[in-house]
Amino acid sequence: MSTAVNQAMVEKYKGNFLKEVTENVEEGNWVKMCMQCGVCSGSCPLGPHWDHPPQEIFMMIRANKREEVLSSTSMWMCTSCYNCIARCPRGLPITHIMHGLAHYSKRIGLKPKNQPTEKFGQMFWDNLTKKGRVNELKLGLGLYFKDGFAEGVKVAMSKQKLGMNMMKAKRMSPMEMLGGHGVSDLAGFHAMLKKAEELEAARVGENTDKK
């Protein structure tokens, strides 16, 4: 599905990536407001570790570097510290644009491979939607074992003390392994999610159908 959506988008926006971002990415309509002052890039604590800092991403969007932007690791590196939003002289919600871009790149299947933030995001979502509450035990273990069994045992052993303390402080229960707690109206919660998914799919479909 994702590659099909990607093809449809390429067809629809033929070389106008800014328009594609404006119409499809959450808060993407702000991108055109960037005046390239560079204060966000300079303020980003993870700046030196990105492929492209935010203001460079915004320029690349305008320069139609579609593949490069959507497959870059940049927006996945955002830690939501909000330094950029606080300092942006034009009031761009940069953090939200970064998350919007990340989400969009995932939706159309251009996300970078083996991106840990993306992996964790998916894991968190799957965990949360199952019961309507986060199962911390399963989530933690899932995270430990994401890079294989041997690596998982190693990490789990090193975090043993933290785990024990959390149990003592009643922040985590070993009983969570057996199903775990959830919201009272689980069926209602799932119905709500299903409805949201339908609405989102309709919105995306509508956007890709219009030519």
Add this chain to the structure above:
Amino acid sequence: MTAVVATNQTIIVVGGGISGMTAALEAAETGKQVILLEKRPYLGGRVTQLYKYFPKMCHPTCGQEINQRRIKMNKNLTVITQAEVSNISGGKGDYTVSVTLTPRYVNSNCTACGDCAKAATTEFDDEFNYNLGKRKGVYLPNAMAFPQQYVIDARLIGTPEADAAKAACKYGAIDLDEKEETIELKAGAVVFATGWKPYDANKIQPYGYDRFANVINNVEFERLMDPHGPTGGKLLRPSDGKEAKNIAFIQCAGSRDRNYLKHCSRFCCMASLKQTQYVTEKYGTDGKSTIYYIDIRSIDRFEDFYRNVQADPSVSFIKSKVAKVEQDKDGNPVLHGVNTEGYHRYANTHDLVVLATGMEPSVDFKGLPIKIAVNEEGFIEHDEANGGIFAAGVAADAMDVNRAVQHATAAALRAVQVVNQVAGA
């Protein structure tokens, strides 16, 4: 002092800076009766605190002298210093303006001989130097002060020092019994030429103006260059008094920013370009100026000035809004950011940082007792509903000296039209 004649054919100009002096003189020279009110003890406003003007790089004292001469020659113009408007009522062609006069304690017998100041010892922060230096409690505000009369700081009144100053005066010019008074003046039209204040750089948290001694603003930098200034005209940095040779200028410090001032202050690009030439004037090729900018707005004919500065080998330009300023262990400011030409991350050390802070109106016009149109930035909008009240210079918008003078001349013409209507009625 109180014998000021004012009718509804009088024009009152509030503020005696370059705009106010221009508006008052232009109106008075057409034969109208004009009263010029100034809050400070001298005329000239912030222009007197500049070292040089752009683009001609001449000293403001020159233009100041011409205006002072025009004032002295004009019998239609009454200048009242240390006067603040406390109330204003009425309408077009018939205003009543209440003016509070704070005492100078020195009358016009003063010859500016300076004997009174010799008798004084206590020192206060010198406002004229943006508190970078000290002045005595009995003082001449600046070398070119007009009127050329000493002032006694109100904080000295009642002390033996004030009595000593009085005793030292050979001309009977000191009157320690002067009291604050409020007078009422009639006017047909009122021109607000109340000017500006530098944006409070303490609010720009990432630049550390409040924390680092070697981060100053552009108006303070002007005072360092002045031979009469706190450093005797040397570019000494505040932390250790060492000569600053490697100076950074940060543009749009508080301007064009939704967090601070939304508007472009229009003069700061040219002011910083001008100030790089101060550095070159002092040190030649030994000096180094770096301008950090979003874009340089050297509008219309100032483009030449910009080109000349670009050709100066000791000036470099970095296209970047600086993200933050830190301080190293020697007290040197370190600038962090990304040069958007090539996306190069930098951490540049300088001796001194000058923030090109912008302009905001010095008066809260929304708080006036009479309603006038004020825009989002706090400047006076030109509006029919303002009646006989007009703005001149920076009371209307951020602008440089030459535009302020043009604007003030226009304001004078508008005020003249109002009093002409009154006279014709």
